[in-house]
Amino acid sequence: MLFRPGLANVCFIGGRFDRNQLAKADTGRLGLNKASAKRRAEFMAGRRCAAEALYRLAGVHHMPAMGPKRAPVWPAGFTGSISHSDTHAAAVVARTRDYCALGVDIEPCLAHDRTSALIPALLTADEQTRLTGACLGEQVTLAFSLKESLYKALYPLTGTQFYFQDAQVVAASNGRARMRLLTSLNKHWPAGTEVTAKYCRHGDHLITLVAIAAERTGSGV
Ligand SMILES: CC(C)(COP(=O)(O)OP(=O)(O)OC[C@H]1O[C@@H](n2cnc3c(N)ncnc32)[C@H](O)[C@@H]1OP(=O)(O)O)[C@@H](O)C(=O)NCCC(=O)NCCS
Structure with a gap:
């Protein structure tokens, strides 16, 4: 486990x-x-x-x-x-x-020297302003992995494909994260919707998890 x-x-x-x-x-x-x-x-x-x-x-x-x-x-x-x-x-x-x-999502942490080139594709401008100097590979991997988990949860629910600039991590600390949709997936999942997530580090991997409670409406495409 x-x-x-x-x-x-x-x-x-x-x-x-x-x-x-x-x-x-x-x-x-x-x-x-x-x-x-x-x-x-x-x-x-x-x-x-x-x-x-x-x-x-x-x-x-x-x-x-x-x-x-x-x-x-x-x-x-x-x-x-x-x-x-x-x-x-x-x-x-x-x-x-x-x-x-x-x-x-389970993701090996990006090596520091591979990270810079990926930042513009994976992180929004807002996410980039919140990067700190330490553990850059881990910060970028976490944002990437959280968005992959978000996609895996919301694609089956909405039938809408979306990409790394369509959502952003607004907070992440102590194993808990908050993400925001920047684009509307359907009428139940408009831009601005926030979704919480959990994460942990396991050796050189990060594990992220998004769980959408059943009472949340919006399974309609
Ligand atoms: C689906 C995706 C996120 C999975 O990424 P991956 O690099 O193959 O990595 P993982 O090993 O973590 O996940 C693979 C598993 O995700 C699941 N998966 C694939 N497509 C899926 C989808 N559309 N919806 C839900 N789960 C999906 C599958 O179980 C797959 O494993 P399998 O092919 O062995 O069954 C990725 O391939 C993709 O399509 N990305 C484009 C969209 C995206 O990343 N958006 C980011 C949003 S902010």
Whole structure:
């Protein structure tokens, strides 16, 4: 377990995986016959986390298929999200009576010397003004990862694609973050909507999580 999100009725499963072992897994029935060994291993690692999370949460045996725009297809009554890096995978699952959408991301921290070139693409002008000199790689990775989690939660809910300049992190400290949409995704998710998130550092990785409570309206496209 890499992360304890501290959210009732949310099951997070994550960890390091063995790429060589997972690359041998039978992924044919999941539509990955032609995928590279790396892709098959990452896919299976994420799917195994998802299956384990569903089992621990509800005793359900299920491995989510891949749906439109790559979003995982969860069994009726459940929602969740999957992420993987080269070495780690994670999944988070909840019942739809508790959460209408989840987004998780696990990301290796950017090396300092790779960071500057990525800042204009990943961070809004406002986010850039809040960068401090220390731990630049971690700050940029955190903003990137939070936005990826936001996208994974809100794309299945709204059907609207959005990009790194369409949302920004307005505050992040002590494992809690607040983000704001800068563009309208639909009438329920207008520009200015704020979404909270959680995060933690695990070794050289950052893990971020967005959980949208079920009572939040706006699942209509
Ligand atoms: C979807 C996306 C965020 C995932 O990123 P990634 O670099 O492949 O990294 P991760 O390993 O963390 O996540 C992959 C998993 O996300 C999930 N995912 C992919 N597309 C998704 C979508 N549209 N909605 C929800 N989940 C999605 C899948 O489970 C996928 O794993 P799988 O293909 O093995 O099933 C990214 O590829 C993308 O499309 N980005 C463009 C939009 C964006 O980033 N916007 C930022 C908004 S501010």
